[in-house]
Amino acid sequence: MRLNQTFLYLLMGGLFVSGLLGQGLAAAEENLRQPNVVFILADDLGWSDTTLFGTTKFYKTPNVERLAKRGMTFTRAYSSSPLCSPTRASVLTGLSPARHGITSPTCHLPKVVLEPVVSRSAAPNQKATIPESVTRLDTDYYTLAEMFKDNGYATGHFGKWHLGPEPYSPLQHGFDVDVPHFAGPGPAGSYVAPWKFKDFDHDPNIPDEHIEDRMAKEATRFMEQRADAPFFLNYWMFSVHAPFDAKQNLIDQYRKVVDPSDPQRSPTYAAMIESMDDAIGTLLDTIDRLGIADNTIIVFASDNGGNMYNEVDGTTATSNAPLKGGKATMYEGGVRGPAIVIQPGVVKPETHSDAIIQSIDFYPTLLEMLAIAPQPEQSFDGISLVPALQGGKLSREAIFTFFPHSPGIPDWLPPAVSAHQGDWKLIRIFHGGQDGAHRHKLFNLHDDIGERNDLAEKYPDRVQQMDALIQQHLEDANAVCPLANPNFDPAKYDITQEGKASLKGGAKEAKTPHARPAGKPVAGWQPSGTCKLSLVAGGLQVQSDGNDPHFSYQLSEPVVGAKLWLKIRMKSDSAGQGQVFWKSNDAPYAAERSTFFDVYHDGKLHDYEVQISPTGSTQGIRLDPSRSRGTIEILQMQLTTENDELVKQWSFN
Template sequence: MRLLLFIALSLCLNGQEKANVILILADDLGVSDTSLGGSKLYQTPNLERLAKRGVYFTNAYAASPLCSPTRSSILTGQNPARTGFTAPHGHLENVVLTARAGKAAAPSKRQVSPVSVNRLSTEYLSLGKVFKNAGYKTAHFGKWHLGKSPYSPLEHGFDIDIPHWPGPGPAGSFVAPWRYPNFKENYPGEHIDDRLGDEIAKYISENKDQPFFINFWQFSVHAPFNAKQELIDKYRKLIDKNNPQHNPVYAAMVESMDDSIGKVIDALETNKLMEKTIIVFFSDNGGNIHSVVDGTTATSNKPFRGGKASIYEGGTHVPAIVVWPNQTKTGVRNDSLIQSEDLYASILEMAALPVDYQQAKDSISFVPVLKGQGAKRKQVFTYFPHSPNVPDCVPPSAALRIGDWKLIKVFHDNPDLTDRFELYNLANDQGEMLNLASQNPEKVKSMNEVIDQYLSKSACIKPIKNPKYNSKFIQSSGKLKARGHGIFSKDKAGLYIRKYADNQDMSFTLPTPALKAGKYTLQMDIRSLSAKGDILVKGFSPGTKVTDFTKINLVDDGLWHQSTHPFTVIKTPSKVMKFILDFPQGQLHLRSLKILDENKDQVINLKF
């Protein structure tokens, strides 16, 4: 009897009866941010429930390290290089439907980034339209970030859109009071994840007798960083400072995200729809390692390098689960390469709906993988022609993974404005710390040819050389004077320093009060966000002898360290302190700099 039921259900899902489809997209959830990904802090039992019913992909990639571009790739089946949607600008007021070359950049920058599309054109046959045309009930819940009306979910095939919000994150807060114009909390302190889970459960119950497509794009775990106080208190007791993931607020946010998924699963089970529903879980980019919450970073993507807005693995390597009842092995892990644009063709094929490959040129169905027939995708291409100031950001670049090899092409980034390359073997170096480009010129050449061929084929708008670039330009902010290939930025939390490239000098100077000859101690509050190596510090006055060097070793753990370093001023007064960044590349954060005299009774605070 059970066998007959299994065969009957399989036939239904193969086309005689339409399967329901739920696409769940987390926001900023890194591959290491779940218990499935190895987290020792974050608790995601409902994702584990899904994984037990389906396939967990260990080599899933977002098309971009930022949200809007990845979202556009999912709905169209096109890489952001082709759509021109390369930046997270879907909330901006001006409308840009066609990418174009940029015009200007600061003289410290070697490239000018293109202007990104910021609306998903309604000319696309987006996923919602395909399902609606096939007779499905369609609903979008949560974040959109691809443009407000007339480019909202309602114009892309969805019958309803809750809460109908175009912003990059939740309106005001995760915990009520909210600021959605037409969507109010049911009770004080209601969490938006809980509410959306309840709304979806209600929708499932009301539409259980007809096929539906639910696009559940979660607000979690994007900024702003707030959560239920009881969950924050729960995780404060579980924090281990030796664990790179040690933020109780973020941990609480992850649990609320997972709870909302649990509400969806429960609703399917209650309405006896679990065996008739395809579920896909994905994330739009890697975890946020640049925002500071309660004095520490939001999360860590280790063992991977970088995070949100970085082209390194931590920015694009994401968690992915596919549940296709009675069509796949369950509770298994698969290491096949898949990318976010593949969701378009794969979801439609699982639902037995036609795929318009004239549009979905970059979408490669992974249905054969689910059926145990092997992977069709042999490479992963990432195009990110922008450079936000975040840990391990890279100047405008493209990346290609083929097998275990990954090549990053950084446009116009050598001193002579030729392209710079980074090559990594991910099998031996998943942290992308050992650049093998100089040792493998033929590998660089062959992979770069593949990148160039795709850039040409997709007709993408590429970064251009900055005509105003000045190699001798000195970045100045307050008393700080900086020189070299990188970015310096200041905020209330201190000074952020990002060095871009190996073997390229970078330094900054700060004026000090006149220091007489004698012994002193330099005291620094410093943390490395990706930098491995040393800082060399010396004091000098123009035309005088230099004091001895002080070497500061960087501990790359994302934690604050107070370093004390004795140094000596000789002969004439020292009036300037120079910091030479003697590490290959990466980012660090300075919170305070103090000089103490020999008796440590005089403290001089150096201002940034």
């Protein structure tokens, strides 16, 4: 039948056949054409900030789920750093921050530093020095964008950059287009117009235009204009970085469904998440409408963990639970996030992988996906993820996170580097031990995803083996590492928590906001951090005006060789996890002698039981009931043995 029709049309001038041939050639050209690549990088999006892993009921991310249905979701995806600029440089170079030297998000500052600088000394309350970070992505690097450009791709960057202004902008790193051509750490002024970008105004017909809506429109225009040739769209979202503001109608909607007992309860942050997700939906809708979905690779990731420490709507911005910590920490909450890779016809849809991956892997992965060879003598710290994307295993010894800084946040650590190897994670704290030696924390993430149990003393051989890998990585990368501080004064150093630092002498990187001098003891409890204590109506009232309320009690007689339980009845309108510390001898309170517990901040009475597991005697107790401002009332508190024998009962009359 088709031959007869074709013969008939040939007799009529061959128009139909020429049309068929034209369509066939176009289809063949499409099949032979290199695939488009869309790289979506969210800013500060935590592991629990999407609906991918069942960790939130408050946020809505249906378009992230659309991505997941088209490709492979990685459950153990790590950023190269717990802060943004180092990770962004790693995405574009495939190199570790230990190698490229950008280890701090200072690329918007005026000072140009192209090589990391060794610091020989530090304040007397610091055991280690802190190197000076590189502040610009050097144009000598052959970036991912330059690779695409040299292989015939149109290249466009949309959104946040934070790797340096001119002459280190996207336009000097291989991008044809850069919108809004802005080098700052977040959106200029706000998410909702009017903005404060120098050369980029909102649509006058949309007075309250959202920056993510506008970026998605700009990216859509880029794809529409280049749909007939391969393109690389680098969509680096401003969301969900500070400042914290959003569309008012969305904030109002989420405010109506806030659960006070849910650690994720900021309506503003939830609205920001929804606008981020909407932008992803716009990109997907455009790809589908243009008919290029089957020939488009999509990568989705975050530059670091969720921001647990800024206050929004009277609470923390978000929670990374069950992970410990958040943005700017070396704990899982600071570096672990969502990641999805899509390659139609190659990566099976709706699949998952528990392979350990990192930001440094995306560059070599895309090279293999596109069958493009690296430059002569070009090498990577990352590896190709193609074996995992095809359902197999990855072959690597470990991944490393180099963070030689010490930001003043609740889950604070001194300068450190970590290694992930299988289920194990080792953190080396530079010169944090005795006499300038390194100190280590070891966690088994399979059994302890919240990093509560430090196993370094229990498994010294594993510590030694993994620390040797860390050392090899640092030497291979020629990393500029912290040195032992020759000015260190033990009398000015007091780690009351590696997780909440209190440093005598007030180092700028670890100073707690709103901290006040210790007040007088109340019922034997010594207030500290950001709280004051008082007795009210048969209870102990804790009032905090910051993110670090805590208070301690020195037992009159030490409890020797017994596991204990601290039993508390209290109510709170604050925010964040609670934590109990114990100490023996003259040792300070420290994270390895502490236990986290979840607190309901709904203004209602709740009972809590927190286990204390000392290796020797217990001489003191410290309670951190929250991580935010607010009022807490404790009506009952007891310390008992495992056999429920009373050790101490506090009276608050």
